[in-house]
Amino acid sequence: VKAVGPSIDGKRLWQSLMQMGRIGATLKGGVCRLALTDEDRQSRDLFIEWCRAAGCEIRIDRVGNIFARRAGTDRSRSAIVLGSHLDSQPTGGRFDGVYGVLAGLEVIRTLNDAGIATKAPIEVAVWTSEEGARFAPAMIGSGVFSGRLSLENILATRDRDGKSFAEELRRIGYVGSHSVGAPRPGAHVEVHIEQGPHLEAERTTIGVVTGVLGIRWYDVAARGEATHAGPTAMALRRDPVKAASALITRLYELADRYGPDARVTIGTLDAAPGSRNTVPHTVRFSLDIRHPDLEQLEQMDSAAMSLARAVSRGGVTVEIEPVWSSPPVRFDRRCVNAIRSAAAALGYSHRDMISGAGHDSVYLSYVAPTAMIFIPCAGGLSHNEDESASEEDVAAGANVLLYTCLELANSA
Numbered sequence: 001v002k003a004v005g006p007s008i009d010g011k012r013l014w015q016s017l018m019q020m021g022r023i024g025a026t027l028k029g030g031v032c033r034l035a036l037t038d039e040d041r042q043s044r045d046l047f048i049e050w051c052r053a054a055g056c057e058i059r060i061d062r063v064g065n066i067f068a069r070r071a072g073t074d075r076s077r078s079a080i081v082l083g084s085h086l087d088s089q090p091t092g093g094r095f096d097g098v099y100g101v102l103a104g105l106e107v108i109r110t111l112n113d114a115g116i117a118t119k120a121p122i123e124v125a126v127w128t129s130e131e132g133a134r135f136a137p138a139m140i141g142s143g144v145f146s147g148r149l150s151l152e153n154i155l156a157t158r159d160r161d162g163k164s165f166a167e168e169l170r171r172i173g174y175v176g177s178h179s180v181g182a183p184r185p186g187a188h189v190e191v192h193i194e195q196g197p198h199l200e201a202e203r204t205t206i207g208v209v210t211g212v213l214g215i216r217w218y219d220v221a222a223r224g225e226a227t228h229a230g231p232t233a234m235a236l237r238r239d240p241v242k243a244a245s246a247l248i249t250r251l252y253e254l255a256d257r258y259g260p261d262a263r264v265t266i267g268t269l270d271a272a273p274g275s276r277n278t279v280p281h282t283v284r285f286s287l288d289i290r291h292p293d294l295e296q297l298e299q300m301d302s303a304a305m306s307l308a309r310a311v312s313r314g315g316v317t318v319e320i321e322p323v324w325s326s327p328p329v330r331f332d333r334r335c336v337n338a339i340r341s342a343a344a345a346l347g348y349s350h351r352d353m354i355s356g357a358g359h360d361s362v363y364l365s366y367v368a369p370t371a372m373i374f375i376p377c378a379g380g381l382s383h384n385e386d387e388s389a390s391e392e393d394v395a396a397g398a399n400v401l402l403y404t405c406l407e408l409a410n411s412a
């Protein structure tokens with residue numbers, strides 16, 4: 001570490017991560033800590049125990065978001081919030097989310113050890129139910145906090161077993177008394193594993209995340225006529241697979257045309273009735289389009305619509321229906337600069353990058369200056385029990401978080 005000043009304790013952070021990873025540990029080395037389960041409760045309890053030991057004051061809001069506060073010296077300042085999530089995918093890893101929370105705690109522990117006061121208070125936030133694996137949608141706690149999701153609707157949401165969010169939040173003892181969304185943070189900074197392959201492949205330690213791709217989801221259905229695979233000559237068929245495959249080819253070409261940050265994903269594909277020797281009557285597939293620039297995302301959107309019309313012929317109709325969207329996010333310039341400067345001062349290799357995945361920071365960016373720090377993860381794997389990051393990179397990301405936090409908490 002080149003910067004003059006405190007440095008986080010990488011060993012302590014690593015040990016905390018490994019200890020937290022025992023809650024909901026799976027046989028293959030990952031974790032299963034679905035939102036509002038007993039494992040979620042245990043991880044919250046342990047986090048609060050550690051925060052109290054570090055002298056923090058705990059606040060819980062009505063959607064179960066936890067805030068651990070270290071006081072500042074200037075009462076007029078809003079808190080610098082270091083947040084992420086403790087819940088996981090059913091077969092998740094030991095870093096996704098939990099790293100951002102425990103790196104925040106490590107920042108507070110480090111400031112305590114060094115006897116450093118900050119002007120703004122510092123808070124570590126645990127955002128409830130980020131993964132969307134048990135309760136839909138994803139990023140619930142931060143979504144309600146930002147006002148983009150309704151608390152009432154969320155509390156009524158049920159999981160696949162019919163258990164409601166409200167009942168389960170109460171059952172684990174995390175219905176807080178504080179209203180959701182106040183006070184607003186002075187800034188929000190989240191450190192996270194990249195969940196992609198770029199930093200590792202380029203041997204770069206720190207990703208300075210300048211924004212998040214905008215996302216549009218669609219359901220596509222091509223409809224023709226089911227006929228026998230033998231007697232019906234090719235020219236006489238109304239085959240929806242032909243139309244769908246032409247459309248899919250053109251959609252991939254669309255991704256090429258809109259540059260390296262454009263994404264086109266067909267994640268589900270289904271032919272009905274689904275018989276080897278029958279021309280299907282219907283082909284359905286999901287379409288996920290992403291781009292960092294709103295204008296270009298909208299161009300991709302209308303291009304997809306007209307491509308669908310263009311392949312609707314020969315007795316086959318193709319319908320494309322938008323089902324969900326999230327606009328591109330550009331993170332706060334001052335927060336991004338603070339992260340870049342911290343990485344440079346600490347002597348870490350770093351590069352600007354765009355997040356392809358959604359995060360709590362997307363919602364936070366609507367209500368507070370926000371940015372994110374990425375570190376490499378092995379093989380780019382995430383949402384996987386083999387998810388892994390090195391102790392050095394974990395420490396580096398936390399150090400960048402520390403110096404970013406100090407800059408934001410003390411600057412004029």
Ligand SMILES: [Zn+2]
Pocket residue numbers: 085096097130192359
């Ligand atoms: Zn995450």
